[in-house]
Amino acid sequence: xxxxxxxxxxxxxxxxxxxxxxxxxxxxxxxxxxxxxxxxxxxxxxxxxxxxxxxxxxxxxxxxxxxxxxxxxxxxxxxxxxxxxxxxxxxxxxxxxxxxxxxxxxxxxxxxxxxxxxxxxxxxxxxxxxxxxxxxxxxxxxxxxxxxxxxxxxxxxxxxxxxxxxxxxxxxxxxxxxxxxxxxxxxxxxxxxxxxxxxxxxxxxxxxxxxxxxxxxxxxxxxxxxxxxxxxxxxxxxxxxxxxxxxxxxxxxxxxxxxxxxxxxxxxxxxxxxxxxxxxxxxxxxxxxxxxxxxxxxxxxxxxxxxxxxxxxxxxxxxxxxxxxxxxxxxxx
Amino acid sequence: xxxxxxxxxxxxxxxxxxxxxxxxxxxxxxxxxxxxxxxxxxxxxxxxxxxxxxxxxxxxxxxxxxxxxxxxxxxxxxxxxxxxxxxxxxxxxxxxxxxxxxxxxxxxxxxxxxxxxxxxxxxxxxxxxxxxxxxxxxxxxxxxxxxxxxxxxxxxxxxxxxxxxxxxxxxxxxxxxxxxxxxxxxxxxxxxxxxxxxxxxxxxxxxxxxxxxxxxxxxxxxxxxxxxxxxxxxxxxxxxxxxxxxxxxxxxxxxxxxxxxxxxxxxxxxxxxxxxxxxxxxxxxxxxxxxxxxxxxxxxxxxxxxxxxxxxxxxxxxxxxxxxxxxxxxxxxxxxxxxxxxxxxxxxxxxxxxxxxxxxxxxxxxxxxxxxxxxxxxxxxxxxxxxxxxxxxxxxxxxxxxxxxxxxx
Numbered sequence: 001x002x003x004x005x006x007x008x009x010x011x012x013x014x015x016x017x018x019x020x021x022x023x024x025x026x027x028x029x030x031x032x033x034x035x036x037x038x039x040x041x042x043x044x045x046x047x048x049x050x051x052x053x054x055x056x057x058x059x060x061x062x063x064x065x066x067x068x069x070x071x072x073x074x075x076x077x078x079x080x081x082x083x084x085x086x087x088x089x090x091x092x093x094x095x096x097x098x099x100x101x102x103x104x105x106x107x108x109x110x111x112x113x114x115x116x117x118x119x120x121x122x123x124x125x126x127x128x129x130x131x132x133x134x135x136x137x138x139x140x141x142x143x144x145x146x147x148x149x150x151x152x153x154x155x156x157x158x159x160x161x162x163x164x165x166x167x168x169x170x171x172x173x174x175x176x177x178x179x180x181x182x183x184x185x186x187x188x189x190x191x192x193x194x195x196x197x198x199x200x201x202x203x204x205x206x207x208x209x210x211x212x213x214x215x216x217x218x219x220x221x222x223x224x225x226x227x228x229x230x231x232x233x234x235x236x237x238x239x240x241x242x243x244x245x246x247x248x249x250x251x252x253x254x255x256x257x258x259x260x261x262x263x264x265x266x267x268x269x270x271x272x273x274x275x276x277x278x279x280x281x282x283x284x285x286x287x288x289x290x291x292x293x294x295x296x297x298x299x300x301x302x303x304x305x306x307x308x309x310x311x312x313x314x315x316x317x318x319x320x321x322x323x324x325x326x327x328x329x330x331x332x333x
Numbered sequence: 334x335x336x337x338x339x340x341x342x343x344x345x346x347x348x349x350x351x352x353x354x355x356x357x358x359x360x361x362x363x364x365x366x367x368x369x370x371x372x373x374x375x376x377x378x379x380x381x382x383x384x385x386x387x388x389x390x391x392x393x394x395x396x397x398x399x400x401x402x403x404x405x406x407x408x409x410x411x412x413x414x415x416x417x418x419x420x421x422x423x424x425x426x427x428x429x430x431x432x433x434x435x436x437x438x439x440x441x442x443x444x445x446x447x448x449x450x451x452x453x454x455x456x457x458x459x460x461x462x463x464x465x466x467x468x469x470x471x472x473x474x475x476x477x478x479x480x481x482x483x484x485x486x487x488x489x490x491x492x493x494x495x496x497x498x499x500x501x502x503x504x505x506x507x508x509x510x511x512x513x514x515x516x517x518x519x520x521x522x523x524x525x526x527x528x529x530x531x532x533x534x535x536x537x538x539x540x541x542x543x544x545x546x547x548x549x550x551x552x553x554x555x556x557x558x559x560x561x562x563x564x565x566x567x568x569x570x571x572x573x574x575x576x577x578x579x580x581x582x583x584x585x586x587x588x589x590x591x592x593x594x595x596x597x598x599x600x601x602x603x604x605x606x607x608x609x610x611x612x613x614x615x616x617x618x619x620x621x622x623x624x625x626x627x628x629x630x631x632x633x634x635x636x637x638x639x640x641x642x643x644x645x646x647x648x649x650x651x652x653x654x655x656x657x658x659x660x661x662x663x664x665x666x667x668x669x670x671x672x673x674x675x676x677x678x679x680x681x682x683x684x685x686x687x688x689x690x691x692x693x694x695x696x697x698x699x700x701x702x703x704x705x706x707x708x709x710x711x712x713x714x715x716x717x718x719x720x721x722x723x724x725x726x727x728x729x730x731x732x733x734x735x736x737x738x739x740x741x742x
Contacts, residue, residue, distance in 0.1 A: 006646075037465045037468075040468070040472055041468075041501060044501070044504040044506060045503075090480075091476045091479050091506075092504075093505065093509050095505065137505075139509060139512060140551070141544045141547070177652075178655070178712075178717070179709065179713065183611070184611060185615075188611050189607065189611070189648065189652040191607060222705075233607070233649075234648040234705045234706045234709050235605070235646045235704065235705050
């Protein structure tokens with residue numbers, strides 16, 4: 001294989017240790033900042049933003065710093081009375097992406113009784129298509145991400161019986177490529193984010209045997225670059241969010257040890273911002289909640305003892321899944 | 334390239350522009366509270382669109398706070414007019430200049446004594462100082478009308494969403510509003526196609542734009558025509574697909590060919606543009622449904638090789654070729670063509686097709702060293718050839734359980 005001209009250089013100036021408290025302060029600070037332009041510009045994915053922040057804070061063992069009453073009040077206002085799905089923010093349109101985020105937060109905060117669960121189940125089931133795929137919302141866009149959102153949501157609600165899981169699995173398998181990876185739709189290029197979604201769906205539904213772990217595991221560990229960072233497709237730059245998509249997929253495939261964990265750790269730690277707290281996509285960029293969660297989640301998967309263990313499929317703290325007795329399938333090698 | 338365009342905008346003198354936006358510092362008196370709020374403003378938001386702390390625009394920043402928080406509404410009359418005027422100007426440029434091919438936000442220090450809308454050589458620029466202000470106004474308007482479920486004038490909703498989507502095309506709620514208006518006939522498909530293309534000139538990998546165009550194809554352009562609208566004799570410019578369903582075939586073909594050009598253009602604008610290549614795959618799938626694959630595969634096969642020869646590190650382009658190869662093999666296997674040579678000249682078997690591809694790939698590997706994408710593609714070719722020669726497809730699944738276990742509950 002060739003060398004990697006598209007990589008980053010990690011120097012002595014980049015952080016080498018986990019800036020634990022800085023991250024917690026960054027997340028809490030972010031959640032209180034509600035009156036600027038950035039707040040409006042991120043409104044269309046607010047629900048997911050909240051899930052990233054809450055999960056990250058829980059991994060850092062400081063969930064109690066969030067105002068759960070305010071959060072739950074917001075979530076309740078985002079459930080669409082007509083469809084049952086959740087919108088990213090008040091006034092926006094419901095979508096599977098934000099329905100999953102809302103359910104994840106509600107499960108973490110043990111507050112499912114605050115919303116109409118039956119309506120959620122109906123919403124998700126109503127978005128399954130004839131071929132087993134899922135549309136993201138009423139406008140009909142199909143993507144394996146949405147399949148994962150649907151199955152993930154219903155697994156957390158323990159209502160997988162509401163959909164045709166066999167067909168959902170069949171559709172996902174139609175999206176597999178010769179390289180062992182998965183794309184957004186049948187014929188689409190393999191992409192580490194989509195692979196996480198598809199492998200996650202197979203894990204939840206107990207169908208991981210349909211994947212050749214060696215073939216896919218090989219493709220996944222080829223994502224690691226000399227800097228230790230992972231990219232999502234061949235010849236792309238490394239990005240800390242792939243330390244989640246790829247590491248979680250490898251964990252489900254029982255092959256986490258196929259990558260160089262020490263170098264991976266160095267890369268993730270280098271994406272911290274020592275001044276503001278939070279993680280960036282690559283060393284030196286601007287921090288955001290999304291990369292902060294996936295940076296912490298990646299470190300948790302690698303065994304960082306100061307963080308709570310994370311579940312590789314649901315991207316939620318393991319204790320939460322234990323509490324509701326939801327299990328996932330992991331390949332053993 | 335983008336920086337070059339921005340410089341071009343900035344060099345432009347606005348001799349013909351009407352000075353419709355007055356210098357705010359002179360015209361408006363702002364309260365001490367507002368000025369304090371500006372000073373306390375968090376840093377990241379200032380840098381959101383590449384702005385930096387420079388004199389001139391701070392007072393406008395304060396205005397945007399007011400609109401976002403919705404706490405102050407008394408200062409709005411004059412500003413509303415200004416916001417509407419800026420949006421109307423953009424709308425006029427978009428509807429009148431059919432050759433408009435580029436949009437971007439142009440950095441400015443906040444010289445507000447002229448229109449922030451720059452239109453030159455079929456390019457549209459919007460000066461940065463006004464973005465936050467007008468966006469906050471239009472956003473609040475859209476949300477206000479959505480929440481009160483008031484029946485707004487469609488022209489207004491179109492103008493507000495047009496502005497917001499130029500700035501933030503990721504907001505699907507705004508696209509959905511436009512879908513409703515497209516469905517009602519309040520918005521022309523051609524204008525919308527032009528508008529979405531303009532957005533791609535600034536954000537060529539914006540997934541929501543591609544999704545919107547796909548929706549338009551299915552629901553507007555290739556919409557099934559009711560049989561009764563077909564005239565008494567059934568004589569039509571449309572196409573029957575054999576199942577009694579009627580389509581505007583010419584319109585469909587025109588759209589699909591233009592869509593291929595759009596994908597090439599977007600792929601050239603952004604390296605490894607997953608969404609543009611994914612869209613191209615979708616276009617090919619529509620060809621299969623509405624037009625037929627043979628001709629388009631022949632043209633695309635050639636086009637794809639030209640592209641790859643100058644983009645050896647882009648796996649997306651190579652993946653597209655893989656999809657074409659699989660399509661060609663399917664056409665042969667399904668006897669839709671008698672021989673591969675009908676699509677690829679001088680190649681008369683599938684095995685030879687793969688051999689030709691391996692040669693093409695080897696030449697590129699020798700010429701351009703160290704490209705992972707080329708090796709990944711070679712793996713694909715070898716796998717396909719092995720499956721063909723050995724008739725034993727690669728195992729893509731694991732041994733059956735007990736190699737699997739459930740996590741402890």
